[in-house]
Amino acid sequence: MNSEAQRSGAVAVIGRPNVGKSTLVNALVGAKISITSNRPQTTRHRLLGIASFPGGQLQLVDTPGIHGEQGKRSGKAMNRMMNRAARGALEGVDAAVLVVEAGRWDAEDGLAFEALRDAGLPVVLVVNQVDKVKDKGSLLPFIAKVSEGREFAAVHPLSALKRKGLESLVETLLGLVPEAPPMYAEDEITDKSQRFLAGELVREQLMRQLGEELPYATTVEIEKFEEEPSPKAGVMYRIDAVVWVERDGQKAIVIGKGGERLREIGSRARQQMERLFDAKVFLQTWVRVREGWSDNEAALRELGYHD
Ligand code: GDP
Numbered sequence: 001m002n003s004e005a006q007r008s009g010a011v012a013v014i015g016r017p018n019v020g021k022s023t024l025v026n027a028l029v030g031a032k033i034s035i036t037s038n039r040p041q042t043t044r045h046r047l048l049g050i051a052s053f054p055g056g057q058l059q060l061v062d063t064p065g066i067h068g069e070q071g072k073r074s075g076k077a078m079n080r081m082m083n084r085a086a087r088g089a090l091e092g093v094d095a096a097v098l099v100v101e102a103g104r105w106d107a108e109d110g111l112a113f114e115a116l117r118d119a120g121l122p123v124v125l126v127v128n129q130v131d132k133v134k135d136k137g138s139l140l141p142f143i144a145k146v147s148e149g150r151e152f153a154a155v156h157p158l159s160a161l162k163r164k165g166l167e168s169l170v171e172t173l174l175g176l177v178p179e180a181p182p183m184y185a186e187d188e189i190t191d192k193s194q195r196f197l198a199g200e201l202v203r204e205q206l207m208r209q210l211g212e213e214l215p216y217a218t219t220v221e222i223e224k225f226e227e228e229p230s231p232k233a234g235v236m237y238r239i240d241a242v243v244w245v246e247r248d249g250q251k252a253i254v255i256g257k258g259g260e261r262l263r264e265i266g267s268r269a270r271q272q273m274e275r276l277f278d279a280k281v282f283l284q285t286w287v288r289v290r291e292g293w294s295d296n297e298a299a300l301r302e303l304g305y306h307d
Pocket residue numbers: 015016017018019020021022023024035036037038039040041042043065128129130131132158159160161162
């Protein structure tokens with residue numbers, strides 16, 4: 001047993017879309033609970049990643065990126081909902097991690113810092129994606145520049161993807177949360193249900209495998225999620241997933257020639273589910289058309305999107 005007092009607290013993970021917030025949360029938790037892709041707006045929901053360490057527990061609030069007015073779809077219900085979720089992420093947290101991409105500091109990053117500081121939170125700057133920086137010598141001047149006139153509780157250059165530099169970040173964060181017993185059991189890794197995570201893993205494959213515009217017009221609904229005892233593996237899951245699209249043409253694209261694309265989406269999603277649930281998974285997927293869902297808050301709620 002660790003003789004030092006246990007610490008436990010919530011940490012908001014904030015930053016522009018695509019800087020690696022969800023990748024960082026997954027790396028700290030040690031499992032893929034938050035989906036990632038190289039497209040902005042992959043994360044649509046606020047999600048808690050629970051990371052337990054010998055010194056304590058961090059409840060990491062992963063957020064959709066905060067979207068400015070520049071986004072093409074910025075007026076849409078989906079974006080409004082995502083922005084509300086990002087702001088709500090600051091309630092009840094003990095500290096914030098501001099994630100930026102190494103070598104890049106935008107006006108939006110400055111605004112995010114100010115919002116966090118004004119909320120009275122200690123702000124830890126994570127300079128992510130350092131694996132992509134060839135000239136490591138450029139990192140120090142970059143950090144010096146962005147730290148000018150801004151008081152960060154700490155600055156951590158790291159690579160969330162390669163899981164480099166995480167230990168010292170964990171140490172910093174545990175130092176910023178109060179002495180308290182863990183909020184969740186050690187084996188809990190998220191506040192979301194397996195059913196929700198299953199839907200997200202299908203959506204991740206849509207984001208990763210489909211062309212430019214399509215993914216934003218799709219969502220996933222888990223129609224069936226059944227756990228059964230399995231003689232070999234302990235438990236197994238039977239999961240039916242419906243991919244909702246807006247138009248018939250999009251349906252054809254998701255299904256692909258001879259059903260090839262949908263099969264690939266289903267197969268990759270199933271592999272990810274088996275890894276996350278540590279069990280055998282039987283996954284069936286369908287595509288259905290529902291017009292205009294992404295601009296209709298009521299339809300979004302019905303499909304399980306809440307802020
Ligand atoms: P989010 O929108 O901030 O949550 O960003 P994601 O976690 O979804 O990551 C966006 C993209 O950046 C994905 O393709 C990740 O694989 C990639 N990425 C995240 N962290 C790193 C990193 O440390 N190094 C590199 N090279 N890529 C990263």
